[in-house]
Amino acid sequence: MSTIDTLSTPAVLIDLDRVEANLKRAQDYADAHGLPLRPHIKTHKLPRFARRQIELGAAGIACQKLGEAEVMADAGLDDILIPYNILGEEKLGRMKALARRIRLRVCADSRTTIEGYARAMRGEPAPLGVLVECDTGMGRCGVQTPEEALALARAIDAAPDLSFDGLMTYPPAGRIDEAAEWLGKAVELLAAAGLPARIVSSGGTPDLWSAHKVSVATEHRPGTYIYLDLSQVKAGVGTVSDCALTVLATVVSRPTPNRAIIDAGSKTLTSDTLGLEGFGLILEAPDARIVSLSEEHGTVLLPDGQADRLKVGDRVRIVPNHACPVSNLFDTVYLVSGTTVVAEEPVAARGKVT
């Protein structure tokens, strides 16, 4: 057993105790409200944590990419939702192969996507469950009205090898009431048309503790809740001391009394600000600000009179703005308990772009 002091930097540390606490807290909340969780693995990309999420009671997982779902299926995860339009013959072939191995559901917000699913699944022994993606305010993908959702539900239902299974949405943070109203109307419309939405899948960590207010939802897909990050702290989901992912970095230069340079740049912390100031919180120097990043350098400004702090060679831990893309940049992460390194874990679903 080594300690984090032996690791070369930059390195991603995952605090196992905080992971466990974050997972349990969310599962307890979900259980209390009778709302199944379907964790989105985009945040951790690690089969071991997906399995732990299931052990604790999650109903299944969500993966944004087929390649992520294939990794998770290989690791024994057998109930996966892909909340994304899958297009292109190569992917449709892989989708069909995956649907033979596990309980797979996919999503669509256009006739073109549905036609591809119908073509790919022709003659398959079991139908593929398809959810209609709904834009309940995010302004990203999704049908714009409940009437459009009904029209696509009919198109799915009309395809012999597809099954209309319900609705999927990713509501914008802080506007969960609008999403609830939108989905409520759609569910009514579908029921009246004889196409009940058996699944209504909502998502997001920022509103995790209000997820039960979307009373028509049959499941919730939180992602970042496992690690949390500064954006989630700002949203009130947890505190800095709940954040399980930190970046270990070294002060590599101290060119002026106010400036320190760390070896964590955009190749480590990413340029995501998510509307926050700066690029992460240095736990050892919370009054310092990471004001800019280049690929391999983070520029830190210290208040006046602190020329003796953050010396060259000092090591610091940083809570990033956004944990998910950090996971995607590292081939391996270090699982830690306190400052003890428990394991070096390959990020098996990292870089799965297709």
Next chain:
Amino acid sequence: MSTIDTLSTPAVLIDLDRVEANLKRAQDYADAHGLPLRPHIKTHKLPRFARRQIELGAAGIACQKLGEAEVMADAGLDDILIPYNILGEEKLGRMKALARRIRLRVCADSRTTIEGYARAMRGEPAPLGVLVECDTGMGRCGVQTPEEALALARAIDAAPDLSFDGLMTYPPAGRIDEAAEWLGKAVELLAAAGLPARIVSSGGTPDLWSAHKVSVATEHRPGTYIYLDLSQVKAGVGTVSDCALTVLATVVSRPTPNRAIIDAGSKTLTSDTLGLEGFGLILEAPDARIVSLSEEHGTVLLPDGQADRLKVGDRVRIVPNHACPVSNLFDTVYLVSGTTVVAEEPVAARGKVT
């Protein structure tokens, strides 16, 4: 031989003809001015292009990370500069091992870094060449004055197993004259002290065509010039039709007449704006704007009256703001000539964080 039409998206395409033209144009310029090039491989991270850069006349390469340098040394590159402070025992051990295999030079801007190099190299058969990093206006790493450069040069010279080889800087774009003045003063000071700077290494692509104006420089380290990108087009280094790296993406959703969603998000294009508006140029729809990214979605706004363009399933090519971090996100890139796929190439030095 397949065409790009068969590739699943998102995919990174590298136009070999443009690469060759970009490399030759820069080497011709450098040759005309008698200024050796030392290309920075951070942009491509591919041994085959590093070798091509040497074949065309480059004097050596630069790598920002030891891990990148190890990959390049394995591929036969034998003259490598690491323009970075290397700290930490594990890295210093690898540095020593690498210095036994190839001509390696490293950089320092503090006594702490120099002490580490001296300790690591103690008793080695050949001294390690060290350059002093100078902050000529970038506000990142580097000593702040020529006098500080001299002091560190003396410290390097005093270490039995280190050799003071000169100066290294990365000047800010558009302010190359300041850098030239700074370096000129330092070179004079060092010469007067009997510690001549045999190497003065400057860098950057934005000012590539003015690099010869830094008359004391003995080499120039351009990186992005091999691919170019929107930031370099803005800087006037080349045109969009010189850009060799494009991202192939698919329109996955068309929720409103003005909005299209592509499957290239921040996991593909990165959140780097480099001061530009938006997140890349869609070659097939230059009047459309990629206004926001989430991890797997790019949100595109189209002008009014274009509801029939960018249909679901359409494929587009995007020139990113910043090519380098895109290379770092993909395990493989596709080398193309026109629309023919010549090879799928592993990005061998991708993700080398230490």
